[in-house]
Amino acid sequence: MATYVWDFTQGDKDHKDLLGGKGANLAEMTRLGLPVPPGFTITTEACRAYMRTGAVPRELAVEVTTALRLMEDRLGRRFGDPDDPLLVSVRSGAKFSMPGMMETVLDVGLNDVTVHGLARFSGDERFAWDSYRRLCQMFGRTVLGIDGALFADALDAAKAARGVTSDVDLDAAALRELVGQFQEIVRAHTGRPFPQDPREQLDLAIVAVLGSWNTERARLYRRKERIPDDLGTAVNVVPMVFGNLGPTSGTGVAFTRDPATGKTGNYGDYLANAQGEDVVAGIRNTLSLDDLAERDPAAYADLRRAMRQLETHYRDLCDIEFTIERGKLWMLQTRVGKRTAPAAFRIATQLVDEHLITLDEALARVTGAQLSQLLFPQFAVDADRTLLARGMAASPGAAVGAAVFDSAAAQERAARGEDVVLVRRETNPDDLGGMIAAVGVLTARGGKTSHAAVVARGMGRTCVVGAEAVDIDAVARSFRVDGHVVREGDTVAIDGSTGEVFLGSVPVEPSPVSRYLDEGLDSALAQAPDDDTRELVSAVDRLLTHADQVRRLHVHANADTADDAARARRLGAQGVGLCRTEHQFLGERRVLVERVVLAADDDARQSALDALLPLQRADFTALLEAMDGLPTTIRLLDPPLHEFLPDLTELSVRVALAHERGQDVPDDERLLAAVQRMHEANPMLGLRGVRLGLVVPGLFALQIRAICEAVVERRAAGGDPHAEIMVPLVGSVQELRLVKDEARAIMAEVGAARGVELDLPVGVMIELPRAALTADRIAEEAAFFSFGTNDLTQTTWGFSRDDVEGAFFAQYTDNGVLTVSPFETIDARGVGRLVDIAVAEGRATNPSLSIGVCGEHGGDPESIRFFHGAGLDYVSCSPFRVPVARLEAGRAAVEDATVDAR
Numbered sequence: 001m002a003t004y005v006w007d008f009t010q011g012d013k014d015h016k017d018l019l020g021g022k023g024a025n026l027a028e029m030t031r032l033g034l035p036v037p038p039g040f041t042i043t044t045e046a047c048r049a050y051m052r053t054g055a056v057p058r059e060l061a062v063e064v065t066t067a068l069r070l071m072e073d074r075l076g077r078r079f080g081d082p083d084d085p086l087l088v089s090v091r092s093g094a095k096f097s098m099p100g101m102m103e104t105v106l107d108v109g110l111n112d113v114t115v116h117g118l119a120r121f122s123g124d125e126r127f128a129w130d131s132y133r134r135l136c137q138m139f140g141r142t143v144l145g146i147d148g149a150l151f152a153d154a155l156d157a158a159k160a161a162r163g164v165t166s167d168v169d170l171d172a173a174a175l176r177e178l179v180g181q182f183q184e185i186v187r188a189h190t191g192r193p194f195p196q197d198p199r200e201q202l203d204l205a206i207v208a209v210l211g212s213w214n215t216e217r218a219r220l221y222r223r224k225e226r227i228p229d230d231l232g233t234a235v236n237v238v239p240m241v242f243g244n245l246g247p248t249s250g251t252g253v254a255f256t257r258d259p260a261t262g263k264t265g266n267y268g269d270y271l272a273n274a275q276g277e278d279v280v281a282g283i284r285n286t287l288s289l290d291d292l293a294e295r296d297p298a299a300y301a302d303l304r305r306a307m308r309q310l311e312t313h314y315r316d317l318c319d320i321e322f323t324i325e326r327g328k329l330w331m332l333q334t335r336v337g338k339r340t341a342p343a344a345f346r347i348a349t350q351l352v353d354e355h356l357i358t359l360d361e362a363l364a365r366v367t368g369a370q371l372s373q374l375l376f377p378q379f380a381v382d383a384d385r386t387l388l389a390r391g392m393a394a395s396p397g398a399a400v401g402a403a404v405f406d407s408a409a410a411q412e413r414a415a416r417g418e419d420v421v422l423v424r425r426e427t428n429p430d431d432l433g434g435m436i437a438a439v440g441v442l443t444a445r446g447g448k449t450s451h452a453a454v455v456a457r458g459m460g461r462t463c464v465v466g467a468e469a470v471d472i473d474a475v476a477r478s479f480r481v482d483g484h485v486v487r488e489g490d491t492v493a494i495d496g497s498t499g500e501v502f503l504g505s506v507p508v509e510p511s512p513v514s515r516y517l518d519e520g521l522d523s524a525l526a527q528a529p530d531d532d533t534r535e536l537v538s539a540v541d542r543l544l545t546h547a548d549q550v551r552r553l554h555v556h557a558n559a560d561t562a563d564d565a566a567r568a569r570r571l572g573a574q575g576v577g578l579c580r581t582e583h584q585f586l587g588e589r590r591v592l593v594e595r596v597v598l599a600a601d602d603d604a605r606q607s608a609l610d611a612l613l614p615l616q617r618a619d620f621t622a623l624l625e626a627m628d629g630l631p632t633t634i635r636l637l638d639p640p641l642h643e644f645l646p647d648l649t650e651l652s653v654r655v656a657l658a659h660e661r662g663q664d665v666p667d668d669e670r671l672l673a674a675v676q677r678m679h680e681a682n683p684m685l686g687l688r689g690v691r692l693g694l695v696v697p698g699l700f701a702l703q704i705r706a707i708c709e710a711v712v713e714r715r716a717a718g719g720d721p722h723a724e725i726m727v728p729l730v731g732s733v734q735e736l737r738l739v740k741d742e743a744r745a746i747m748a749e750v751g752a753a754r755g756v757e758l759d760l761p762v763g764v765m766i767e768l769p770r771a772a773l774t775a776d777r778i779a780e781e782a783a784f785f786s787f788g789t790n791d792l793t794q795t796t797w798g799f800s801r802d803d804v805e806g807a808f809f810a811q812y813t814d815n816g817v818l819t820v821s822p823f824e825t826i827d828a829r830g831v832g833r834l835v836d837i838a839v840a841e842g843r844a845t846n847p848s849l850s851i852g853v854c855g856e857h858g859g860d861p862e863s864i865r866f867f868h869g870a871g872l873d874y875v876s877c878s879p880f881r882v883p884v885a886r887l888e889a890g891r892a893a894v895e896d897a898t899v900d901a902r
């Protein structure tokens with residue numbers, strides 16, 4: 001088989017890498033015996049060679065000749081024949097659909113001679129000259145790089161001269177004259193006449209389409225869609241068929257099922273006497289396929305047969321582009337059609353019920369991202385609403401609240417129980433408090449990887465970014481948009497799934513699918529408003545249940561409180577993978593920690609620790625009760641010390657002001673000295689995690705004791721607690737040994753005092769490259785590993801998430817250093833390699849070592865597949881992402897099985 005050119009009879013749908021999506025599916029339809037014009041595909045390999053060397057490979061011309069001759073023989077027409085010319089289209093088509101981003105040239109092969117042949121063949125002189133006019137214009141702009149405005153201006157002038165406003169009102173003579181003018185433009189700008197040799201036209205068009213892989217907009221689109229830059233496009237050379245040869249011709253699009261609901265039937269649009277783009281351009285009103293059945297029953301019957309054949313063959317919803325040329329059906333494109341999230345679930349289970357696919361295949365066809373779209377609350381569809389502006393849909397959901405313009409106001413109002421929407425030009429790490437307090441975040445600037453977008457997604461907070469029409473006056477605490485002024489406290493509503501911003505309140509309701517997850521199938525079905533919703537909820541239930549049956553990864557939740565844990569459990573969590581205990585030390589209890597840290601002597605410290613013990617024990621008892629019977633991993637205190645101490649600047653100002661007034665403030669002075677002593681330039685890399693536990697006496701011991709006592713209490717109450725102790729930020733096995741020795745001693749002491757046996761597992765978080773690289777040694781002491789991929793990402797890249805996301809991630813995505821934030825999706829090459837090393841070496845030491853992940857990546861679909869492949873035992877994620885993780889873990893398992901079976 002040739003390297004660069006494949007005839008449509010040679011390829012198939014599994015060659016998308018080489019033939020692009022369009023080419024592969026045209027080949028597949030040809031194999032199925034469907035009426036596809038007999039064309040050929042120039043492979044992506046040619047494009048890659050072109051990108052490497054700046055020239056097409058020398059063999060290409062020869063291979064094109066062979067394929068072209070075959071095409072001519074099949075059709076009995078010749079390229080460049082003056083009487084009955086063959087014309088071709090030259091179409092781009094990459095592996096992944098990039099709609100409208102690359103170039104296409106139609107009617108290649110027309111020249112001053114063949115235009116007459118086309119007029120004779122079509123019996124329509126106007127049509128022939130219009131086609132030639134279009135070729136000159138498209139070729140001039142796309143292939144020869146001439147400014148398109150020159151052609152457009154000439155066209156406008158021609159219309160003005162004849163007193164008409166529409167292209168279709170130009171007659172053959174006018175179009176012929178226009179062709180002359182267009183050719184003049186070409187001569188003036190290239191110094192050469194418009195190419196008359198059809199083969200030269202074809203070769204130039206091929207190069208132009210190959211080159212269009214790298215246009216600015218194509219690159220931008222790839223970056224946005226995370227399509228690699230080095231794939232290249234294929235080029236399809238297809239004989240032209242004409243849908244605009246009178247009333248028995250036409251062109252249309254069709255779906256084998258409704259892409260919005262999944263219902264089977266005749267979905268599509270048809271336009272008689274029209275060519276390709278006219279259907280989507282909305283120039284004239286289209287007809288339904290039923291109308292086509294009346295106009296041309298024979299062609300319609302052929303189309304229906306082809307649709308059924310395609311759906312049976314692809315075993316999925318297909319979308320189709322077709323043309324009817326004088327009553328003869330031609331299939332110009334097909335592909336497995338895009339669909340909405342609800343339709344994806346419905347179609348997958350419908351196909352199972354029709355015995356077209358297995359449940360495994362159905363599971364592979366829905367995604368975690370689609371499921372999460374179905375989980376967010378939604379604005380009631382039939383509500384009255386006033387649209388104010390549109391931005392980018394950054395983090396889904398529907399949020400209604402009072403507009404506030406800074407973090408402090410957000411927190412203040414939220415503390416009073418008010419729902420607020422934080423409105424900022426853009427956000428930065430200082431806004432975090434406000435973002436947490438708000439039900440939604442709206443920014444006027446920034447894209448999908450802006451600070452606001454990334455952070456909001458991470459928290460599951462509804463967010464709309466880049467609503468440029470929103471003109472914010474932060475000082476006046478208001479924004480202006482389109483004549484409306486919205487002041488602080490006025491109600492706004494934002495839809496993070498559509499990017500819409502509304503004035504006033506719009507009623508919100510939980511989605512039917514989240515109701516199903518929260519309350520169970522029966523309750524959700526009983527409350528569903530219609531059959532479609534019932535079908536959707538059942539479809540989600542079936543696929544999620546199947547995912548649970550096939551997945552190998554367990555799904556745990558990151559939950560700090562009993563309420564969170566209970567919620568996670570309802571959503572299907574099989575344990576708590578991370579309880580961050582620092583949250584239990586903030587608020588009112590912060591002063592107790594302050595006393596521990598600043599204690600003048602052991603007694604003072606002990607009395608502060610004693611005050612904390614019952615509080616911590618109560619936290620853990622409640623958590624273990626909510627997770628009764630399931631593993632509950634409690635992490636010892638992690639954050640930098642300064643988070644528990646007063647703010648250095650505030651304190652310095654307070655002391656300085658007192659001194660100025662001539663006052664002595666000994667307590668504040670002592671505090672200030674301590675805060676200054678502990679101040680760190682890089683707290684993320686400072687005295688935190690296990691280091692803090694080893695340096696501040698009694699702190700970890702208090703927590704371990706509280707855990708042990710909570711376990712004893714739960715057992716006494718008839719419960720089945722499974723607490724596990726997790727040590728953060730370990731870099732050396734010796735750190736773990738020290739904590740473990742302390743833990744053992746406390747377990748023995750508490751056990752002896754209560755007359756019970758306590759042997760709680762003590763494990764580590766792998767959050768530092770050194771921990772991953774010395775995993776063999778750490779595994780000698782650790783009962784389990786849990787990858788803290790948030791910190792592991794920070795420490796592997798050497799950047800702090802809080803600092804860099806707002807500062808330069810947007811630029812790094814623009815210039816291609818990053819395709820996606822490594823805090824969102826695991827950086828498989830770098831951080832992932834450390835994970836692989838630690839898994840292999842940890843298990844070499846201890847084959848039964850339990851290994852999980854509890855960083856944010858544990859809930860990210862792409863990362864979950866990575867962790868499945870890496871052989872982890874579980875992923876742990878925020879409660880609201882648990883269902884998504886269950887689904888994705890199931891998909892990873894069935895896809896793995898498919899690969900194994902090949």
Ligand code: PEP
Nearest residue numbers: 788789790791792854855
């Ligand atoms: C982590 O680092 O991945 C982790 C879970 O810990 P935290 O996010 O609390 O630092």
Ligand code: MG
Nearest residue numbers: 767788790791
């Ligand atoms: Mg961490």
